Amino acid sequence: MEILKNKIVFITGATSGIGRACAYAFAKENASLVLCGRRVSLLKSIKNDIEFKFGVDVYTFQLDVRFKNDVEKSIRQIPEKLKNIDILINNAGLGRGFAKFYEDDTQNWDEMIDTNIKGLLYVTRAVVPGMVERKSGHIINLGSLAGHEAYPNGSVYCGTKHAVDAITKSLRMDVVDKNIRVSTVDPGMVETEFSVVRFKGDEERAKNVYKGYTPLKAEDIADAVLFTASRPAHVNIAEIIIYPTAQASATILHKQL
Numbered sequence: 001m002e003i004l005k006n007k008i009v010f011i012t013g014a015t016s017g018i019g020r021a022c023a024y025a026f027a028k029e030n031a032s033l034v035l036c037g038r039r040v041s042l043l044k045s046i047k048n049d050i051e052f053k054f055g056v057d058v059y060t061f062q063l064d065v066r067f068k069n070d071v072e073k074s075i076r077q078i079p080e081k082l083k084n085i086d087i088l089i090n091n092a093g094l095g096r097g098f099a100k101f102y103e104d105d106t107q108n109w110d111e112m113i114d115t116n117i118k119g120l121l122y123v124t125r126a127v128v129p130g131m132v133e134r135k136s137g138h139i140i141n142l143g144s145l146a147g148h149e150a151y152p153n154g155s156v157y158c159g160t161k162h163a164v165d166a167i168t169k170s171l172r173m174d175v176v177d178k179n180i181r182v183s184t185v186d187p188g189m190v191e192t193e194f195s196v197v198r199f200k201g202d203e204e205r206a207k208n209v210y211k212g213y214t215p216l217k218a219e220d221i222a223d224a225v226l227f228t229a230s231r232p233a234h235v236n237i238a239e240i241i242i243y244p245t246a247q248a249s250a251t252i253l254h255k256q257l
């Protein structure tokens with residue numbers, strides 16, 4: 001796609017799942033990449049692999065989006081060549097724990113709120129002023145079906161994704177006169193490391209989440225992000241909700257076990 005060639009795409013949480021799939025999808029379209037995450041060894045191997053396969057510029061840096069000063073500093077330190085970010089994909093996020101509100105560990109809440117809401121805000125706040133100055137840019141947030149519907153045992157995760165939905169809408173209003181697009185891509189069940197993280201490393205429990213039906217793949221979501229980013233300049237895809245075919249709502253999942 002000519003429209004993405006040499007565009008500078010910044011993806012948070014690019015070490016796994018949807019973020020990593022987006023990195024490959026955009027590299028295939030000859031975009032230049034700025035990638036971050038906490039796991040440096042994964043960033044390194046993804047950078048090497050993408051550079052080898054697609055010959056595009058890839059700059060990576062370790063970042064925990066929960067730390068405001070680190071976010072500001074590391075974004076300031078992006079090399080000159082890749083500084084003018086055209087497309088920001090706010091993907092870093094997690095669900096942590098799956099429990100009734102009154103039994104849940106409040107540390108899980110802090111982690112989700114600090115990452116999914118505050119991290120997204122810090123990154124966006126550091127990137128958007130440059131877009132405003134250049135009167136050009138696109139912010140694509142990874143929301144969730146959980147940003148449209150609540151489900152039991154997910155009060156805080158759902159709360160964070162409802163917040164992403166509201167922030168997306170409000171930001172779109174704030175930059176409407178700046179030629180900046182703001183979008184959200186909101187999946188249902190995607191098989192990634194998401195459930196392993198949610199269940200704190202319990203691989204068996206995580207696997208069960210995706211048994212009995214065909215879940216979405218990270219690449220399905222990267223497709224939607226790519227579609228969103230590659231529309232003509234006058235088109236802003238506000239939101240895309242994507243289910244696996246066997247899912248009809250946050251709580252209706254047709255499993256054949």
Ligand code: NDP
Pocket residue numbers: 012013014015016017018019036037038039040063064065066091092093094095115119142143144145186187188189190191192193194195197218
């Ligand atoms: P993964 O767990 O596979 O990937 C999450 C990514 O986020 C990793 O690269 C991880 O990198 C990064 N990340 C997590 N916390 C931080 C942090 N504090 N700072 C920087 N990076 C961080 O899950 P998914 O790919 O599924 O999730 C991606 C996004 O999609 C999330 O926002 C999630 O809420 C959303 N989503 C997922 C769905 C699903 O069913 N899987 C459905 C709907 C939405 P590292 O650990 O290296 O820091």
Ligand code: 8X3
Pocket residue numbers: 095143144145146187188189190194250
């Ligand atoms: C992550 C998927 O359905 O568990 O957003 O909320 S779900």
